[in-house]
Amino acid sequence: MRGRSTERERIGRLLADGRLGTSGALLVHGEAGIGKSALLDWAAGQAGGARVLRVEGIESEMELAYGGLHQLFLPVLGLVDSLPPAQADALRAVFGLTSDEVRDSFTVGLAVLTMLSEAAADGPLLCLVDDAQWVDRPSVDMLTFAARRLRAEGVVMLFAVRDGAPGATVKGLPGLLVEGLDRTAAAELLTGLPPYVADRVMEEAGGNPLALIELSAALTPAQRAGRLGPLALPETAAGLRGRIQDGFLEQVGRLPEATRLVLLVAAADDTGSLGTVLEAARELGADVEDLEPAERAGLVLLSGELVRFRHPLVRYAAYRSAPLARRIAAHRALAGALGGAGQQHRRAWHLAAAATGPDEGVAEELERVAEWAGNRQAMASASAAYERAAQLTADRDLRARRLVQAARKAADAGQDQRCGALADQVPLPLADPEVAANFARARAAVELGHRSPAAAARILLDSADLTGAAHPEATASLLVDAVHAAYSGGDAALMAEVASRAPELPVLAVPALLFGDDVPRTSGVPGASGMSGMPGVSGALAALRPLVAATEVAATGVMERLLTGIHCLLTGDHPTARRVALGAVAHCREQGISGWLPTTLDLLVRTELALGRHEEAVARGTEALRLAEYYDLAHRASHLRAALALPAAVRGEEEQVRALTEEALGYARPRGVGRAAADALWARGLLELGLGRTQTALDALSAARREVGHPLLCLPLLPDLVEAAVRAGHPERAAQAAGVLDEWATALDRPALGALAARCRALTAPDGTAEQHFTAALALHSDRDGTGDSAGGGAGAGAGAGAGNAFDRARTALLYGEWLRRLRRQIDAREQLRAALDGFEALGARPWAERARSELGAAGGETVLTTRQDGPISLLSPQEREVVRLAATGASNREIAAQLFLSPRTVGHHLYRAFPKLGVGSRTELAALLAA
Numbered sequence: 001m002r003g004r005s006t007e008r009e010r011i012g013r014l015l016a017d018g019r020l021g022t023s024g025a026l027l028v029h030g031e032a033g034i035g036k037s038a039l040l041d042w043a044a045g046q047a048g049g050a051r052v053l054r055v056e057g058i059e060s061e062m063e064l065a066y067g068g069l070h071q072l073f074l075p076v077l078g079l080v081d082s083l084p085p086a087q088a089d090a091l092r093a094v095f096g097l098t099s100d101e102v103r104d105s106f107t108v109g110l111a112v113l114t115m116l117s118e119a120a121a122d123g124p125l126l127c128l129v130d131d132a133q134w135v136d137r138p139s140v141d142m143l144t145f146a147a148r149r150l151r152a153e154g155v156v157m158l159f160a161v162r163d164g165a166p167g168a169t170v171k172g173l174p175g176l177l178v179e180g181l182d183r184t185a186a187a188e189l190l191t192g193l194p195p196y197v198a199d200r201v202m203e204e205a206g207g208n209p210l211a212l213i214e215l216s217a218a219l220t221p222a223q224r225a226g227r228l229g230p231l232a233l234p235e236t237a238a239g240l241r242g243r244i245q246d247g248f249l250e251q252v253g254r255l256p257e258a259t260r261l262v263l264l265v266a267a268a269d270d271t272g273s274l275g276t277v278l279e280a281a282r283e284l285g286a287d288v289e290d291l292e293p294a295e296r297a298g299l300v301l302l303s304g305e306l307v308r309f310r311h312p313l314v315r316y317a318a319y320r321s322a323p324l325a326r327r328i329a330a331h332r333a334l335a336g337a338l339g340g341a342g343q344q345h346r347r348a349w350h351l352a353a354a355a356t357g358p359d360e361g362v363a364e365e366l367e368r369v370a371e372w373a374g375n376r377q378a379m380a381s382a383s384a385a386y387e388r389a390a391q392l393t394a395d396r397d398l399r400a401r402r403l404v405q406a407a408r409k410a411a412d413a414g415q416d417q418r419c420g421a422l423a424d425q426v427p428l429p430l431a432d433p434e435v436a437a438n439f440a441r442a443r444a445a446v447e448l449g450h451r452s453p454a455a456a457a458r459i460l461l462d463s464a465d466l467t468g469a470a471h472p473e474a475t476a477s478l479l480v481d482a483v484h485a486a487y488s489g490g491d492a493a494l495m496a497e498v499a500s501r502a503p504e505l506p507v508l509a510v511p512a513l514l515f516g517d518d519v520p521r522t523s524g525v526p527g528a529s530g531m532s533g534m535p536g537v538s539g540a541l542a543a544l545r546p547l548v549a550a551t552e553v554a555a556t557g558v559m560e561r562l563l564t565g566i567h568c569l570l571t572g573d574h575p576t577a578r579r580v581a582l583g584a585v586a587h588c589r590e591q592g593i594s595g596w597l598p599t600t601l602d603l604l605v606r607t608e609l610a611l612g613r614h615e616e617a618v619a620r621g622t623e624a625l626r627l628a629e630y631y632d633l634a635h636r637a638s639h640l641r642a643a644l645a646l647p648a649a650v651r652g653e654e655e656q657v658r659a660l661t662e663e664a665l666g667y668a669r670p671r672g673v674g675r676a677a678a679d680a681l682w683a684r685g686l687l688e689l690g691l692g693r694t695q696t697a698l699d700a701l702s703a704a705r706r707e708v709g710h711p712l713l714c715l716p717l718l719p720d721l722v723e724a725a726v727r728a729g730h731p732e733r734a735a736q737a738a739g740v741l742d743e744w745a746t747a748l749d750r751p752a753l754g755a756l757a758a759r760c761r762a763l764t765a766p767d768g769t770a771e772q773h774f775t776a777a778l779a780l781h782s783d784r785d786g787t788g789d790s791a792g793g794g795a796g797a798g799a800g801a802g803a804g805n806a807f808d809r810a811r812t813a814l815l816y817g818e819w820l821r822r823l824r825r826q827i828d829a830r831e832q833l834r835a836a837l838d839g840f841e842a843l844g845a846r847p848w849a850e851r852a853r854s855e856l857g858a859a860g861g862e863t864v865l866t867t868r869q870d871g872p873i874s875l876l877s878p879q880e881r882e883v884v885r886l887a888a889t890g891a892s893n894r895e896i897a898a899q900l901f902l903s904p905r906t907v908g909h910h911l912y913r914a915f916p917k918l919g920v921g922s923r924t925e926l927a928a929l930l931a932a
């Protein structure tokens with residue numbers, strides 16, 4: 001480990017923390033041969049009494065779902081029986097120990113987390129994931145999922161990945177870049193060579209330790225003596241990786257022919273099983289004794305029943321140095337050796353590797369592999385299998401179907417660019433309407449994920465028009481997806497156009513009616529249009545009721561749930577929207593639809609914000625953004641950043657709002673993601689309004705309104721726009737916005753929306769009538785029904801019904817108090833301003849609290865800082881609060897861990913830290929404290 005003091009110190013600190021019970025993870029990355037594996041070996045040697053689990057990526061095993069996970073847990077497989085039943089069943093299924101399907105990838109992730117925790121129950125645990133770029137994607141996903149959630153288990157996880165290699169994506173972990181050795185450290189690896197030769201080797205190796213060792217080992221005796229010809233070590237290297245490979249090829253080439261043959265089989269194998277390798281090698285005329293020269297040369301390590309290459313580049317050299325005919329023969333021999341139960345997927349891949357042209361039998365086997373992987377939520381592996389099956393398919397239509405399936409699975413795996421590349425290979429035109437519809441979905445997924453929501457909606461709409469009435473189910477599904485894409489772009493006209501294709505469907509009837517021609521759009525005077533002539537709104541509310549009821553049925557899909565929640569949100573039924581959103585999130589978790597989870601969480605965040613539940617919104621939004629970034633869902637991440645900027649604006653966190661909105665707008669504006677852009681600008685306007693910069697606030701809020709155009713899509717920001725316009729001295733702009741808000745509030749008949757409309761009427765009315773509007777607003781804020789004509793049927797509309805929105809209530813009290821103070825009604829003003837101050841302080845809305853405090857002081861009221869109403873709870877971190885809240889309900893540590901994606905030991909750690917802060921000693925006391 002010469003020249004690696006910095007790296008060893010970093011890893012050593014992790015190991016020391018692990019011995020003290022603190023978990024940690026590190027991504028060790030760098031170019032091939034730079035010493036990543038050596039650092040992992042050093043860590044294993046420093047582990048002391050810690051248990052060590054290790055997995056080494058194998059390039060040929062990349063598409064075998066969960067193979068890496070199985071390799072890692074093989075020494076502790078017996079611990080599966082100690083897991084909660086659902087988690088144990090999930091692991092048995094992904095390991096092929098049962099024929100069950102895996103519908104929920106998050107259950108697999110929790111099972112991995114619990115397995116690691118259980119493996120560390122008796123002492124620290126060190127997990128080493130070497131060559132992670134060659135570990136199958138589902139295994140990497142589950143291991144990094146666990147690594148990011150480990151806290152107090154004493155588990156240290158080290159991942160080594162080669163920079164620039166295909167599949168080299170391990171996200172969300174702190175990194176350690178391993179660079180080349182300096183000249184002094186490099187020289188220590190080249191003892192025994194003449195200075196001139198050592199200088200030449202160091203020049204070519206560029207500090208790469210493996211290159212230094214292998215290039216020097218490949219020197220002939222004459223070269224070692226200093227006789228270097230001009231071509232031995234060329235002045236301009238073709239590339240370090242190629243030079244390293246040349247060294248390996250030289251060593252492999254010196255071996256006997258039979259040894260090279262058995263090494264070829266071992267290199268082609270993906271199990272590491274010595275028995276499998278030897279069985280296949282015997283078919284080709286080699287046997288176990290032929291491994292001896294390779295073992296003596298240090299190219300392979302044999303232990304028990306396993307064969308392991310010293311370095312992946314040795315494996316590559318052994319494979320690539322063999323002629324094509326021998327490589328094909330090796331794969332055929334391995335396919336023959338893997339004919340047993342549970343080996344079908346490996347057999348199929350070896351047959352595919354041996355195929356030199358179309359082969360429908362092999363293609364069918366690969367399609368079964370794809371279905372197997374898809375049922376275990378290994379979407380990337382399923383996509384790869386479909387793609388290879390398509391390559392082996394002669395029939396044009398069948399090849400198209402398999403390519404479309406490969407593209408859709410790639411999209412499900414978050415591989416949008418690969419999805420687009422696969423879609424480009426599909427032969428057109430497509431004869432099968434179902435395949436054509438799936439092809440449109442694949443293309444739309446790429447558009448929506450990285451380009452234009454409007455273009456995505458158009459692709460789906462055009463496909464629906466082509467599919468036609470002969471295939472009503474496919475057409476309806478395409479239209480539903482198109483409406484969602486149009487909503488994401490904030491394009492009401494496009495939503496109406498799509499919905500008009502099938503207004504008889506309830507999920508499309510709602511937008512068709514809401515965005516039709518008989519609803520208010522631009523009127524500027526309160527009450528001018530007359531609501532009795534608006535059957536569209538009442539019809540939409542009537543169509544929404546059966547949709548809400550249908551979300552209780554398990555068969556309802558995620559898109560129907562999403563749109564139902566969106567419709568409830570748009571029509572102001574926030575409690576019901578929250579209930580539907582919670583169901584959609586639960587549906588995604590239960591069914592393993594992880595690609596849709598950030599989107600359903602985004603809906604839940606918006607319902608929490610609408611109900612004034614800011615802390616819950618931040619917690620849900622943070623989780624959703626982390627998932628969106630993990631899955632490379634840039635489009636959804638822009639929505640989530642804009643949503644998270646809103647509570648930050650309420651708290652006056654100017655720097656955070658700027659950072660979130662700049663990133664959101666940077667993505668949304670060039671691509672026409674109008675709704676995300678509008679929310680980001682709304683957050684900026686709300687921040688400026690709270691800080692008293694009213695003209696800047698008005699400019700931002702007006703820009704937000706223009707991003708989406710239709711009043712229903714910008715309804716939530718209109719109260720802020722009205723207040724900004726009034727305070728900035730633009731009463732005409734305030735009156736126009738207040739009129740639009742009043743029309744929709746009357747049409748929708750929701751108390752919360754009615755309260756905001758009444759407040760805006762008070763701001764724009766003469767002093768003689770303002771008070772009646774302020775008092776009406778406060779009465780509506782206190783409406784204990786809180787749901788109005790709920791689509792969900794009123795009672796049971798969800799948590800938060802009747803609680804109102806505390807932020808909106810405090811703002812109404814502030815504006816009323818300011819108005820009273822202006823009329824010199826000081827005593828009445830103090831009552832409202834005190835209520836506003838208490839409300840803002842409870843929410844942590846600092847700018848608004850300062851404004852209320854200033855007004856209260858001017859009215860002659862007491863302005864001493866009040867105490868947060870939540871008392872000692874405010875001392876907890878957000879994660880501790882969530883754990884405490886669930887513990888108070890009686891949930892066990894394991895139940896809490898499953899819900900929050902933590903290990904049970906981390907949950908216990910949070911409770912250990914929280915109890916002293918709260919002054920309690922038991923869960924019973926905790927429940928009593930929270931109830932109080």
